[in-house]
Structures are given as structure tokens and as C-alpha cells.
Amino acid sequence: MQDRLANETEEQRDHRFRLISDRLSNETEEQRTHRLSLISDRLSNETQEQRAHRLGLIHDRLNNETEEQRTRRLGSMQDRLANETEEQRAHRFRLISNRLSNETDEQRAHRLRLISDRLSNETEEQRAHRLGLIHDRLSNETPEARLNRLNTMRQTSHIRRGITNEQSFQTAINVFADVSCDVCKKNIYPPQRFNLRPNMYNTLLPEELIALDKITTCSRCNNHIKKRKIPPTAYWNKMMPAEPMN
Ligand SMILES: [Zn+2]
Structure with missing residues (x-):
């Protein structure tokens, strides 16, 4: 049968x-x-040797294909992908995700090398085409598909980094505005935090802040205080009118 295939005309x-x-x-x-279960059985029962042989055949065929065959092959893949149902798509992603999470370090290195080779050998045209496809897919995706995609990405990178603890994963990908300005109480992201020594500004600040070693402020409050002005958003500004008169 193999002979017949090797000798067949176009x-x-x-x-x-x-x-x-x-x-x-x-x-x-x-x-x-x-049919798929037969294929799956055959693949899961194949020996190392059979597997190497099979991959060798695929590799040869891909190496020997003409531009036309390649275009046709990619075209039919694209058609299939464009026509797949949500269910089929979800199933395909699940398979990919399983395969990725079960791959050995060696398989992973090999896969990444192949991708890297392919990307560094692609022509300007192939690159433009590839990016166009990605762009189309992203601009046509439903909010649900988008959420799924991001979840899958999150899960894969989760697995990749070997982070098993959800909390540390969150910490790794998110920078929280979890600190608030001691002066205006607004939440501030790390790059916008400034530390001040309150005892240097004891004519501006209320007692409870002067009593502290150090206060953390946002950049606006920091700028005002450094110029020896009370920030308009300072919390004690708001509280002043409400305080009982003596
Ligand atoms: Zn502030």
C-alpha cells in the first residue's frame, strides 16, 4: 500500500x-x-518506533509538498476551522490544552524550536497573512469566546510557570492599587506612591499623622506637601466643617 502511495501520480x-x-x-x-476513536486507539497503542516512523512520514510529506499543495492544505484547514461549531472548537481547545499540560520538557523545547524556526523563516507576505488572520479572528470573536480564550491563556501560563497557588498567580499577574494615600485616602498603584516623614511637616499635618514615622501619599498630595501647602483633597479639610466648635 505504501509503495502504491509513493508511486501515485499527482x-x-x-x-x-x-x-x-x-x-x-x-x-x-x-x-x-x-473513526476518531479508532484513530485515538491506534495512536495511544503505537510503539516508540511506530510513532517515530509515522512522524517521519508526515515530516517527509510536508518537506516535499509543492507551494500549491501547501496552499491547498492550509486552505482546507482554514475552511474546517471557519466552519467548526462552538462545541467542536471547545473540544479542539480542550485537546490542545491537555496535550500542552502533559508535554515533557523535551517535547516543549522541541515544539518551541519548531515555532521559532518557522517564524524566523517566514516571508514578509506570510507574516502579513498570519497577522491578518489573527486580527480577523480577534475582531470577530464573541465576548464569550474572548473570555474563553483569555481563560485558556491564563491556565496555560499558569501551568507553564508552575504556579499552583491561585493567590500567587494573581499576585504575579496583577499589581493592585491596594494601598491608599494617607492624606486623601485615594487608592494608589505602586509607581505613584511616595513616602514622607510627617515630622518634617508638623505645621501642615494633623496630629495623628505627625505621630507616625512615615506616611505614604499619592503624587498630588506629595507635591502639595513638599510645597508646604495642604492638599485640597486632604481628609482633614473635609472633616473640618463637621467638627464641633469650642
Ligand atoms: Zn493623596
């Missing part, structure tokens, strides 16, 4: 592919499930 090959394609597009869900 025309015979096309004909064979057309037959396969017809058969596949006419198969019932049941037939499809059956």
Missing part, C-alpha cells in the same frame, strides 16, 4: 484526496465518533 493523489474528503463530509456523527 492526478491519482488528487482523486484519492477527493474521495477521502467526500467520505468525510458525508459521514454521520456516529461514524465520525467511531
Whole structure:
């Protein structure tokens, strides 16, 4: 059978592919499930040697394909992807995700090397095409698909980094505005935090702040205080009118 395949003409090959394609597009869900389970069984029972042989054949075929064959192959993949149902898509992603989380370090290194080779060998045109496809896909995605995509990305990078603890993952990807300005009480992100020594400004600040070693302020409050002015947003400004008169 292999000999026959190796010796077939372009025309015979096309004909064979057309037959396969017809058969596949006419198969019932049941037939499809059956076929995929046969393939899955065969793949999970193959020996190292059989696997190497199979991958070698695929590799040869890909290396020897003409530009036209390549275009046709990619076109049919694209059609299939464009026509897949939400369910099929979810299933495909689950398979990919499983494969990625089960891959060994060696397999991972190999995969990344292949991607890197392909990217560094792509022409300007291929690059533009690739980016165009990504752009189309992203601009057509539903909010739900987007959420799924981000979740998958999050999970994969989660696995990649070997972070098993949800809290440390959150900390790794998020910078929280979890500190508030001691003067105006606004939440401030780390890059906008300034530390001041309150005892240097004891004519401006209320007693409870002067009593502290150090206060943290936002940049606006920091600027005012450094110029020896009470920030308009200072919390004791607001409280003043409410305080009882003596
Ligand atoms: Zn402030």
C-alpha cells in the first residue's frame, strides 16, 4: 500500500484526496465518533518506533509538498476551522490544552524550536497573512469566546510557570492599587506612591499623622506637601466643617 502511495501520480493523489474528503463530509456523527476513536486507539497503542516512523512520514510529506499543495492544505484547514461549531472548537481547545499540560520538557523545547524556526523563516507576505488572520479572528470573536480564550491563556501560563497557588498567580499577574494615600485616602498603584516623614511637616499635618514615622501619599498630595501647602483633597479639610466648635 505504501509503495502504491509513493508511486501515485499527482492526478491519482488528487482523486484519492477527493474521495477521502467526500467520505468525510458525508459521514454521520456516529461514524465520525467511531473513526476518531479508532484513530485515538491506534495512536495511544503505537510503539516508540511506530510513532517515530509515522512522524517521519508526515515530516517527509510536508518537506516535499509543492507551494500549491501547501496552499491547498492550509486552505482546507482554514475552511474546517471557519466552519467548526462552538462545541467542536471547545473540544479542539480542550485537546490542545491537555496535550500542552502533559508535554515533557523535551517535547516543549522541541515544539518551541519548531515555532521559532518557522517564524524566523517566514516571508514578509506570510507574516502579513498570519497577522491578518489573527486580527480577523480577534475582531470577530464573541465576548464569550474572548473570555474563553483569555481563560485558556491564563491556565496555560499558569501551568507553564508552575504556579499552583491561585493567590500567587494573581499576585504575579496583577499589581493592585491596594494601598491608599494617607492624606486623601485615594487608592494608589505602586509607581505613584511616595513616602514622607510627617515630622518634617508638623505645621501642615494633623496630629495623628505627625505621630507616625512615615506616611505614604499619592503624587498630588506629595507635591502639595513638599510645597508646604495642604492638599485640597486632604481628609482633614473635609472633616473640618463637621467638627464641633469650642
Ligand atoms: Zn493623596
